[in-house]
Amino acid sequence: MIDDKQFVDKHVGELLSGFVDGELTQQQRQLVMLHCDECSECREHLDKLRELRKRIQTASLSEAGEDKWRETMNDPMVELTRGIGWLLFIAGMLAVLGVILAVFIFDDGISVGMKLIMVAVYGGLATLLYSVLRQRLIERKTDKYKDVEI
Amino acid sequence: MKNNEMRQQLIQLGNGAHALALQMLGNTDDATDAVHDAFVKVLRKPGGYDAKAGPLTPWFLRIVRNQCIDLIRRRRPGDVAVEELSDPGPGPEASLQASQRDQGLRRALASLSAEQRQIIVLRDYMDLSYAEIADVLEIARGTVMSKLHRARMALREELGRHD
Numbered sequence: 001m002i003d004d005k006q007f008v009d010k011h012v013g014e015l016l017s018g019f020v021d022g023e024l025t026q027q028q029r030q031l032v033m034l035h036c037d038e039c040s041e042c043r044e045h046l047d048k049l050r051e052l053r054k055r056i057q058t059a060s061l062s063e064a065g066e067d068k069w070r071e072t073m074n075d076p077m078v079e080l081t082r083g084i085g086w087l088l089f090i091a092g093m094l095a096v097l098g099v100i101l102a103v104f105i106f107d108d109g110i111s112v113g114m115k116l117i118m119v120a121v122y123g124g125l126a127t128l129l130y131s132v133l134r135q136r137l138i139e140r141k142t143d144k145y146k147d148v149e150i
Numbered sequence: 151m152k153n154n155e156m157r158q159q160l161i162q163l164g165n166g167a168h169a170l171a172l173q174m175l176g177n178t179d180d181a182t183d184a185v186h187d188a189f190v191k192v193l194r195k196p197g198g199y200d201a202k203a204g205p206l207t208p209w210f211l212r213i214v215r216n217q218c219i220d221l222i223r224r225r226r227p228g229d230v231a232v233e234e235l236s237d238p239g240p241g242p243e244a245s246l247q248a249s250q251r252d253q254g255l256r257r258a259l260a261s262l263s264a265e266q267r268q269i270i271v272l273r274d275y276m277d278l279s280y281a282e283i284a285d286v287l288e289i290a291r292g293t294v295m296s297k298l299h300r301a302r303m304a305l306r307e308e309l310g311r312h313d
Binding site: 055 | 185189
């Protein structure tokens with residue numbers, strides 16, 4: 001049995017792969033063709049390389065199918081639409097809150113003291129809500145088990 | 151490139167990308183995750199791809215490969231079993247009919263080094279040119295032919311044992 005080095009010295013070696021793949025220069029192609037005209041070992045080698053390539057081309061190394069990738073690709077779309085939905089919802093809520101706040105501040109029927117108490121109560125609630133939401137968001141981003149189905 | 155056009159091309163690349171990821175990760179679920187993460191990454195910033203800089207395929211496969219490398223880094227040692235380097239396929243009946251031959255090939259591929267498996271998938275399964283392979287694997291273009299030839303020789307030898 002001959003080893004790789006001996007084979008390359010005597011034959012055209014890796015050029016056979018380049019020949020099968022159509023990646024050789026004109027000069028290299030001619031060299032391989034001339035060599036193969038004379039060398040039955042390399043001709044056989046060439047046929048086996050073509051056979052191997054064909055076998056891999058027709059093999060099924062991934063059987064997922066395009067539908068699966070189409071589905072998978074919908075995920076970022078869902079994320080995007082969900083993001084837009086939340087953005088619109090928050091913007092709308094902020095506008096409504098702004099209007100309510102303006103009406104409340106400029107209402108002459110309510111005393112300044114009562115206004116301050118109300119601002120403290122609702123301000124406190126809003127701060128607590130923000131704190132909880134922030135914590136939940138941080139947990140969601142860093143939780144490596146979030147996709148695990150139980 | 152328009153977003154829809156890019157999505158369509160990425161869908162067509164899905165299977166090849168999955169085959170590449172499978173050869174790197176040895177587990178079909180992890181491979182699916184890697185391809186999915188690559189899709190998310192690309193579609194979040196579709197402007198990141200510059201058509202003038204080269205074709206989409208090697209660019210996308212490089213992202214998939216980087217996702218796989220990230221997954222491998224996060225793994226604990228011993229998580230990958232070489233025997234797992236095959237996709238179980240759709241089911242026992244279809245598998246028996248269509249893939250007895252493929253299983254031999256998968257087992258033979260599993261015996262090669264990670265780089266050899268990748269180079270074979272990129273050339274013979276995905277039909278990438280040598281320049282594109284060099285781009286994906288981030289190796290010198292001049293070394294692709296010799297690495298590929300060695301990988302093919304090794305695969306042929308392994309097939310002789312597994313068939």
